[in-house]
Amino acid sequence: MFEKVTLIGIGLIGSSLAHVMKREELAKSVAISTRSEKTLKRAEELGLGDLYVLDTEEAVKDADLVIVCTPVGACEHIAKTIAPHLKTGAIITDVGSVKGSVVAQMQPHLPERVHLVPGHPIAGTEYSGPDAGFASLFENRWCILTPDQKTDEAATAKLKLFWQKCGSHVEIMDAHHHDLVLAITSHLPHLIAYNIVGTANELETDTRSEVIKFSASGFRDFTRIAASDPTMWRDVFIHNKEAVLEILGRFSEDLSSLQRAIRRGDGDHLFDLFSRTREIRRSIIEIGQDVDAPNFGRDEGEE
């Protein structure tokens, strides 16, 4: 599909892309660039690409597709750095969980002769780094692209095909709308998970070890999400501040109302809510966005 693809950043998403590009033969040559020498060396040991370059300017030379796979906070610096060295007609994309900010950070610095098509694969695990990637990460998952009205349609179409070849279903969406939807489906859940695990972490040592011991009663589900990459998530919250605060406001209002119901012993209020929430789970399973096996099908007997 491409002569040369450059991956800037080689964490979970970057390394998964490297694996799937190799399996599907999507690029003749894959260049990998990352800020940390150690990580770059690890990528080379894993044989993730064909070229390993610390210098980003060098890495993007002659690339037909540049995929920025760093935390979203690094986008502006990268755009500034690579801009003068990009091949005419190159497609520049990213994989960040926030889209409005990525456009604002990158677009002003990029020359008109290249095509910025922001992207976000809705796929991941709680693990990070070049060892965490695997070729099937994007299979049957959504990838959202957020081109604007000025974006070259051929570039968008080509990137769409690329993600389809990676196994994903592609959805085109407005960047601002993406940021609102993801604030609900992803950013708030992560914030809440980090917060509850943080609350537990503040407990006296004895109680904390009991919390860990008896975590199978609900808590452990949250700890998976709260084990996600700290840098990535710091940047998400900083760069999607408005939408996150808006959704957090609604969440807090609802929580106050639940709190009041518990204080008053209003069982009907609780029962009504707890019945309605079951429906959403059913819908998610129906459309294949989660497994219906109890406890996510954890193989607990084998632990």
Next chain:
Amino acid sequence: MFEKVTLIGIGLIGSSLAHVMKREELAKSVAISTRSEKTLKRAEELGLGDLYVLDTEEAVKDADLVIVCTPVGACEHIAKTIAPHLKTGAIITDVGSVKGSVVAQMQPHLPERVHLVPGHPIAGTEYSGPDAGFASLFENRWCILTPDQKTDEAATAKLKLFWQKCGSHVEIMDAHHHDLVLAITSHLPHLIAYNIVGTANELETDTRSEVIKFSASGFRDFTRIAASDPTMWRDVFIHNKEAVLEILGRFSEDLSSLQRAIRRGDGDHLFDLFSRTREIRRSIIEIGQDVDAPNFGRDEGEE
């Protein structure tokens, strides 16, 4: 182990107990009693017990062990009903997620010639009803017993052995302390999950279907917990009000501080918290209370 065991209530926990008692031959005869005629019929179709009785008074006759497997709000009524019909020396236990309230509801009504030993198996799935049970539910999971100083030690020891034969590790704990620990590990996580799914449920129809579609980005983990049995959870919050409100207070304080950090763009505050929370996940995996497979090992390719 027992001549006759009576299960009052035959949902997820009751039916799982029926399965494991059969497999391990823990009782010569198992009587099943439940309020709903339909559920009782289903239990009979599934062959879960030996005796199927709508009348609870009848069901507990001659039983050596009575296990109350209903939502905790039903305990007082059950204690009153069965008290005059219990065999001398019988052990009465339950499986409720709250212990202080169960003791308060049951102890005053039970005669001195029987032994109340409250219990709580830390095991479950998001499914409920007699079809949801399976024999290995309790394997390698904790079961907490909360006898008090007056409880007959032989009765506690016998019930402990019973749960061990069901595959569980048994922990003895003070009822009040149990309720505080579980408020953190279980009740608050459920409340938060119900709340966030409720918040999503209030969105306009279009946005809601997008939330379902893109739920793999974090949200879906919460929907599993928020699909738990509404009656059971209504009763938990009503009957562990004090501890839940105390822990909810701490959670809300911490959330306000996170909110402030986002508003101010305080990345260091966020990064610090997000780094600390990873440790707890590691501890949970180390002691075998969760799997270390990415995404809980969901078999997503097979969907």
